[in-house]
Amino acid sequence: AQKVTQAQTEISVVEKEDVTLDCVYETRDTTYYLFWYKQPPSGELVFLIRRNSFDEQNEISGRYSWNFQKSTSSFNFTITASQVVDSAVYFCALSEDNYGQNFVFGPGTRLSVLP
Amino acid sequence: KAGVTQTPRYLIKTRGQQVTLSCSPISGHRSVSWYQQTPGQGLQFLFEYFSETQRNKGNFPGRFSGRQFSNSRSEMNVSTLELGDSALYLCASRIDNNYGYTFGSGTRLTVV
Numbered sequence: 001a002q003k004v005t006q007a008q009t010e011i012s013v014v015e016k017e018d019v020t021l022d023c024v025y026e027t028r029d030t031t032y033y034l035f036w037y038k039q040p041p042s043g044e045l046v047f048l049i050r051r052n053s054f055d056e057q058n059e060i061s062g063r064y065s066w067n068f069q070k071s072t073s074s075f076n077f078t079i080t081a082s083q084v085v086d087s088a089v090y091f092c093a094l095s096e097d098n099y100g101q102n103f104v105f106g107p108g109t110r111l112s113v114l115p
Numbered sequence: 116k117a118g119v120t121q122t123p124r125y126l127i128k129t130r131g132q133q134v135t136l137s138c139s140p141i142s143g144h145r146s147v148s149w150y151q152q153t154p155g156q157g158l159q160f161l162f163e164y165f166s167e168t169q170r171n172k173g174n175f176p177g178r179f180s181g182r183q184f185s186n187s188r189s190e191m192n193v194s195t196l197e198l199g200d201s202a203l204y205l206c207a208s209r210i211d212n213n214y215g216y217t218f219g220s221g222t223r224l225t226v227v
């Protein structure tokens with residue numbers, strides 16, 4: 001069975017601090033896809049990144065970076081120099097297809113960035 | 116370009132009633148998926164429709180049903196509401212299997 005664990009329920013940081021959100025997944029599939037979504041107070045899920053199981057290259061996009069470690073089944077997300085607008089709930093998700101069919105979501109991590 | 120539109124935004128129903136939620140996907144998107152988000156269970160997949168056919172279904176009781184119309188708009192119905200059905204119901208659409216999903220802002224259902 002597929003499962004996604006986000007052990008950090010809530011994190012609070014002060015603006016400009018770096019913060020890492022942890023994600024650990026379980027799957028028996030050899031091909032799978034990992035995602036991060038941001039859910040601001042308005043409710044919609046905003047797509048951040050997708051990574052397939054064959055691509056362990058880390059990725060950086062502006063202040064965001066992702067560390068995919070297949071050996072530890074982890075897909076961690078780091079925000080550098082956090083800003084108040086980063087405050088949201090962040091979800092890590094696992095899918096059997098490239099674009100997110102039948103997502104299995106983690107429980108989410110609520111990030112609060114204080115001014 | 117309009118996003119995924121879900122109506123109503125908020126809804127209060129009484130236990131035992133039924134409810135219908137609506138989702139208008141982005142124009143041109145043929146696939147619509149529904150998710151339930153609760154504090155206890157998190158985000159869970161309900162079902163997915165593509166070209167008016169249900170392609171996938173999550174692990175929910177038969178009280179939860181849906182349908183998709185020829186214009187790709189989708190409705191989700193929950194019958195015999197229970198207190199535990201109180202949740203944020205999110206709809207997501209995409210063009211087809213080769214594209215990612217865009218989520219709506221959800222319908223927050225409260226069952227009293």
